[in-house]
Amino acid sequence: MYDGTLQGKIDYARSFAIDDKGVSVETALSGDGKEQVAELYETLPILLRDPQSQGKDDPKPSIEFQVADKWAPASEAFAEGVKAVRVTRFGGAIMITFDQPRRVKLSTGDWTDTFITRATCRNVMVDLLANADKPGVVKDAKKIAYRIEPAAK
Numbered sequence: 001m002y003d004g005t006l007q008g009k010i011d012y013a014r015s016f017a018i019d020d021k022g023v024s025v026e027t028a029l030s031g032d033g034k035e036q037v038a039e040l041y042e043t044l045p046i047l048l049r050d051p052q053s054q055g056k057d058d059p060k061p062s063i064e065f066q067v068a069d070k071w072a073p074a075s076e077a078f079a080e081g082v083k084a085v086r087v088t089r090f091g092g093a094i095m096i097t098f099d100q101p102r103r104v105k106l107s108t109g110d111w112t113d114t115f116i117t118r119a120t121c122r123n124v125m126v127d128l129l130a131n132a133d134k135p136g137v138v139k140d141a142k143k144i145a146y147r148i149e150p151a152a153k
Contacts (some may be wrong), residue, residue, distance in 0.1 A: 008034025010138060022149030029128065031138035040129040040136075042144050044096065046087055048110060049120040054090070061089030063122065065104060078105045078127065085124055086151055095151035096124070099144065103127040 010031045017024040027042055048061045063074040066084040074085070081101040087094050107123035128142040 006035060008032040008138075010035060022147055024145065024147050026143070026145040028141055028143045029138065030141040033137045033139035035138045036135050037129065037138055038135045040127070040138070040142060042126040042128055043107075044085070044124040044126065045121045046124055047119055047121055048089065051118050051120075058090075061087065063087050063106065063124065067101075074104075074106045074124070076106050076108055078103050093151040095147075095149055097147045097149070098126070099146060102144070103130060 008031055010029065012027075012029050014025065014027045029040070046063060049058075064071045064086045065074045065079045065082045066086065067079055067081050068083075071086065072079070080103055082104040083098060083101050085096040085104070087096075104127070105125050107125055110120050110122050113119045113121070126144060128144060129136050
């Protein structure tokens with residue numbers, strides 16, 4: 001019977017490097033092979049709307065995935081080989097560029113902060129298990145690195 005606790009050991013590390021052009025993020029997760037998981041994601045929350053500083057008529061934000069050299073609207077279905085994510089909002093754009101092509105999707109629906117800001121967000125889900133939607137053990141290191149920078153619209 002599963003009681004919700006880990007049966008083995010999981011090691012997790014995340015580092016940030018900030019410079020005048022953007023932020024680099026590296027995440028690593030490894031285990032002793034005792035834990036089997038159905039899903040394992042690097043979750044990137046994307047701020048879509050801030051009701052305290054945006055009007056109702058502001059343009060709707062967009063999230064796109066770059067596969068090969070083509071941009072397409074992001075969706076809740078996995079896209080294979082995503083090189084980058086572009087978010088256009090607030091009169092500008094940001095680019096999240098991955099260390100290697102990744103399997104990526106959007107979370108199901110937007111979510112809203114109900115504590116202070118009332119900001120609306122959507123998660124970009126980067127598949128770290130990379131196991132064709134089959135459960136797998138957490139043993140070998142799962143690593144991801146990406147860079148977040150301003151981008152042209």
